[in-house]
Amino acid sequence: MPAIRRIPVMARPFDVQEIEQKWQRLWADEGSYEVDADDPRPSQYVLCMYPYPSGPAHQGHVRNYTFGDLLVRHRTMQGFAVLSPFGFDSFGLPAENAAIRTGTHPRTFTEERIAELKASVVALGAVYDWRRQIRSHDPSYMRWNQVIFLRLLQAGLAYRAMAPVNWCPGCQTVLANEQVLADGTCERSGDVVIQRDLEQWFFRITSYADELLADLETLDWPERVKTMQRNWVGRSEGVEFDLQVVGHGAEGGTLRVFTTRPDTSFGMTYAVVAPEHPLVDVITTDAQRSAVDEVRTAVAHITEHERMSSDIEGQTLAKRGAFTGGCVVNPFSGEQIPVYVADYVLMRYGTGAIMAVPAEDERDWDFAHAHGLPVVRTTRPPEGFDGGAWTGDGVKENSGFLDGLDITAAKERAIEWLEAEGLGRRTVNYRLRDWLVSRQRFWGCPIPIIYCPEHGAVGVPEDQLPVVAPDDVEFLPTGESPLLRHSTFRHTTCPVCGGPAERETDTMDTFVDSSWYFLRFCDPWSEDRPFDPAIAAQFMPVDQYIGGIEHAILHLLYARFYTRALIDVGLAPGIPREPFRRLFTQGMIRLDHKKMSKSKGNLVAPTKYFNTVGADALRLFHLFAGPPADDMDWSAQTDEIIQGCARFLDRVWRLTVETDAEVTWREGEQTDSDVALTRSVHRLIAKVSDDMERWSFNTSVAACMEFANDLQGYRREASAGIHRSTYDAAADALLLLLAPMTPHVTAEAWERRHGPGARLHTQSWPTYDPGLARAERVTMIVQVNGKLKDRIEVVPDISEADAIALALASERVMEELQGKVPSRIVARPPRLVNIVL
């Protein structure tokens, strides 16, 4: 019995906004993506880096959450209980700056921004288990942040030490590096910023340097992120050894240096100590004192950042430094060599002193030439080398017992000699420094410490946590934390003796908040500890972590460290030491060649798309635009492409829900074109399933578009009517495959096809028959001398002999051969035959 349907005529075949709101409400009401620890399904943890709430979402968020949501929905359809939480990194400087500008309390400001961001995330159709939401400024989260701090303190992983900071004498406060202008002045007062030592809190991340480095090998992360972390940790192996000091007042003293090139020791023609090095005061002669002091003063007045830059106002690579008047003995050559101070040697790295080998180190070369110091080559440079320092490999010369060796062997020999003589030992140095967590800010998690004149730094007892900053504070543009001026917060009593004491007024770096939120997500209801380790162990590690490349180093390194620290202080027994098994870093979105961001003021809000083409079309665009890892340019053409995505969804709707022409249905035996359609359904399932696993969403979308074209062609050509079950299977498959990408329109189409209450997203991900997915006929190409000459339709399992026979029988090939005998025939059935003359 042929069924006949007629098309309704309208701009779009469905009401986008109505459908999107309906399904967003349904997913929330039905708790479709809420997952509990006792869920019988195997679990998967999919997480997008929790955002700083800066207001309504921008396209960077849209892209991020589209990828994440696609994964959540896809894995759910594959039968996993997918943990998909969302939260807000809600402490941070912008809220505090807004408070100074407008007087609004940072909490009010932040919570308004959270509501806006959350609304746009929901409007995008991204689904989360909102019961688990975390906001880092919530006292319930701060409490555990502070407990963890105290446990790290007890374990010796947190400590207090003097550290150089940027200090503005005008504002009487510490500045962040970003607040110091390029010329070394304060952005607010214009005063020259100086370096000053202040007591600050640190986390001992350097204790984990080797582990953080070694375990990178086990991670399924982008290679370049791992490389960046490796460089950041900056492990270098070398040797430390002592030099005898000669000269006034220093007899019997030694100077310890660190080097990775002990093979060059015979070329050490002078030594350099950092300006802050304690030996400077001892060995500087009266004659040299003023020159040395000049260097030290200059260094004290610039930031480390500037000190590292190779050019300060015309003082180019002259290497700012001076002779101290003192000397040391090079133990290898026995010669006396001068000791200099120079700003290119850093007190905090190695021993704060180096042996200088100008012939084999570029910095030493520059310095030696600026100060007229001798150069002795110990590695023979290659023939024709006319540059300065030679840092490559070569045969050792002028090096006594090392002569004739290559540098690797010479290093070994030199270290053995130093150890045998009792002068030095092997050492490893790291570029990585301990993590300075103190921030002189209001809008952050207070460091739970009380300073007692009697008992020193005492932790606030855990039953008194959280320490929450008071609300009755005044935000002034002074640059200092209002907590400093709040006397009832600041003045308290010592938990040990009850005597008068002062609270710490610094807060924690917000990277502390984000270093364990993924663990709290596993058990956000826990009231007696940060989380239940058994539950966390069930979900951890995060199976897929998604975020921007800008967090490649700091956040990801801190989180790796923190996870280990939590395990080692006993708060997280049984959880994996690596928190993020797979990492995906999405590319950024640029507008006019600049990164799209709120601070640059070049955002394109998604709202206008939600209100017109709808969230599905915008999602489809982000998936279709190109490889997820690549940067994307938001261009004048973008809106047209988004329109094209909406057009495609209209077409999907017409193909699955409505008929746009009078249609005759039939059943019974499949015709050839019915079989062909079935085959392309199976090929499509295979293609999209594979593309999903390798994050090739743009080609998934292309395949679905191609299939929709095929489906339309099938309808057009079906003069004898449309085979009902074949067509239904095709339409259902298309909806199932698109379900994770464009969830609203597909869910609605599914319900229209299958009746009220039918749920697309609880269906299983479709499977395919490999036999049907394989093409029935394939195009075999025939080449002569590698040039394409003919195409022949063949069966996929054609034999090599048959393929060659067919190729040689081709008219086009015979023309080309002209009776000549091929010298070689390369056959790769069923893909190609290449005839070589």
Added chain:
RNA sequence: GCCCGGAUGGCGGAAUGGUAGACGCGGGGGCCUCAAAAGCCCCUGUCCUUCGGGGCGUGCGGGUUCGAAUCCCGCUCCGGGCACCA
């Protein structure tokens, strides 16, 4: 300076040693319509062509291979990271 990426039609991109340019955007033509919109159909790298087809073509120059966008060597340009870490 060092270390990673990348370069393909007018544009976004596809092609994991085997038909370069899938899919889409833009453009051109046609159908439908009183007309328009929407929709549908066809064409669209480039040059030559006797309309059968042929030459050229994946940043540049070499190489390996029967065959290279893909692998190797050397450049150019663009993007990113680290930049006096001894």
